[in-house]
Amino acid sequence: MATPDAAESHTSFERALILTIVVFAGAVYASTQTIILVSLPQMQGDLSASIDQISWVVTGNIVASAIGIPPTAWLSARFGRKRLFLFCIGLFIASCLLLSISTTLEEVVLWRIMQGLSGAPLIAITQAIALDIYPRERQGMAMAVWSVGLIVGPVAAPTVGGYLTEIGDWRLVFLAMVPLAVFSFFASLVYVPEWPAERGLRFDWFGFVAVTLGIGAAQFTIDQGQRLDWFESTEIVLLTVVAGFGLYIFVAHILTARNPFLNPRIFKDRNFSVGLITMFFYSPLIYIPMVLMPNMLEDLRDFPALTIGLLLLPRGLGQIVGLSLAGRIVGKVDCRKLLVASLILQAFTTWAMSQWDLGIGIWDIVWPNVLQGIAMGFIFMSIITITYSTLAQERRTEAAALFSLVRNFGTSVGISAAVTLFVRFATESRATLTENAEPFNELFRLPENLSFWDLQSLTSVATLDSQIVRHAQMVGYANDFFVMTVWALALIPLALLARNSLVGPR
Incomplete structure (x- = not known):
């Protein structure tokens, strides 16, 4: 298809076809942010991870997506929008394949970060293409289609992910994305037009690296803080210093540089x-x-x-x-x-x-x-x-x-x-409940409880402990939701x- 000089260079059918292809590609990536949520419990057991560790699968991807957005405009202008689009789809396919054969938590987090970096430009580019191929009076309609497409994918994804997890395992969820992404790649290769590259544009890489360093270190500090006992850990202290230094350099840079990142x-x-x-x-x-x-x-x-x-x-x-x-x-x-x-x-x-x-x-x-x-x-x-x-x-x-x-x-x-x-709420609740699970508690002396809660029996003690854990976790979830109420x-x-x-x- 010819390189477009204006929206008028395409017929109505060509515009609709291009819009469908780019929205489909964006929806495939957007679905990965929610399709894996239902699989997290299975991943947690399979990778022997705690709930705070398995959350890295989500947060690592989101942070990578955030970091991948700012340089998109420069990369698109420097190498050409279509080339960058195809490269990102290819990188996304590779990340899905690598995730489908991962065996450790570290591998999953690494490839999810790669997936986020590859997918962030996809969303921005699909929006830009949708706007550019339509004349101004039709851009509102194009944005409506684009928005609905990128919402429907993440909305339906958890149900699809639950089905795939049930018939296979969590790796099948990522593997199922590969044929969809491959179709997007070849459809885009054939039908999506190219926009000429602009070699003269500059990007504030110093400011970008500074904010990336600050955000990355801050995120790692929050992720690892509970596990490493916060500022009792030298690692957390160093990460906090790095985060503060990176964000300070970023603020100082944008206030003093001639053409700052922001x-x-x-x-x-x-x-x-x-x-x-x-x-x-x-x-x-x-x-x-x-x-x-x-x-x-x-x-x-x-x-x-x-x-x-x-x-x-x-x-x-x-x-x-x-x-x-x-x-x-x-x-x-x-x-x-x-x-x-x-x-x-x-x-x-x-x-x-x-x-x-x-x-x-x-x-x-x-x-x-x-x-x-x-x-x-x-x-x-x-x-x-x-x-x-x-x-x-x-x-x-x-x-x-x-x-x-x-x-x-x-x-x-x-x-x-x-x-x-x-984790903190559940731990505190479990400690409180455990304090009361002792032979001198009058509840254990009631006639109806003597046969079931025999604290001299290992089976009864194990059953009691499992119930304490379940109740403590429920208290943890309920308290989290209450914090969200105050938050809102x-x-x-x-x-x-x-x-x-x-x-x-x-």
Whole structure:
């Protein structure tokens, strides 16, 4: 297909075909962020990992995605958009194949990082292609198709992942992505047009390396802190120093360099700064339940992987409903009010989840997740509208890259913090329950308990210990959900700091 000089160089059929191909490729990558969630309990057992260790499979991928976004524009201009697109798909295929034959946790985390680095540019490039092949008056439709395609994949992925895990194992989940990605590669090779490279562009690699070092060290510190006893560990102290030094160098560099990686003047826009901070703190609330629930439902309720995948589906469907409804009204109402109302709904759903116990049923799981998905759709659209509502047009490309970086970094930090809190809550609860499991406790002397809870019997002691562990873990999950409730409500004052989203750029 010829190199395009303008959107008019394509027929309607060619545009539709190209849009379908690039949206499919983006959806395949986006699905990998959620398709593996249902498989985490099986991976945890197979790789002999704890819950905080297995979370690296998720957080490593998210951090890599965040790091891979900023240089995308420069790489695309330097080597050509189509070449970079095909290279990223090829790297993604390689990561899926390597994951399907991995045998250790270290290998899985390494290849998931590789998968994140390869996939981050895919999303940005697919969006750029979708915009460029359509004339301005049709770009809204193209973005609607692009958005729906990239939402449907992650929404359906947990159910598909649960089915594949049940009929095979977690490696099959990654292997199943290979033929889809191969199809995307050859379809893109044949039908996606090339855009000419621009050799003269420069990229602030010093600033990029500094922020990458700071983010990477900070993430590793949070991931490993609980396991290494935080600042009692020399490794944690050194990582904290590296993180602080990297972020300090980055801030000093953007304030003093002539052409920095990030122009600090962008933060003078109040709505952009408020939106960025709000997204950083809100983004973990999107993923934390999806990371915690599969382990909870398999370990404490013995649900099979497919059932867990199906139970996560209503959350995604609710999100689609929320995004669809929010898209119709965000331009007509003050998004600050919409955001506050949606955060209250989010807090209500996580409070309902904090009331779960070991006897929760299907309906107890479904209805909070449906409402939470709807709230998420409204919150996400409100934050985006507030963030860009007063920002000058020429700043939006730079702002979009920073927004994605902050969202992914906030998600990874939040997941690590939630897992750390779960471990601490569960450990403290187990210690409290164990203190009361002693022969002098009057409950063990009751006639109805004498035959079952015989503390002189090893079988009874083992059964009692397993029940203590289950109850302690349930307390850990419930407390995590309650923290999320407080977390959501604490974001309300941030929403009130923004200007009216209907005012427009100043």
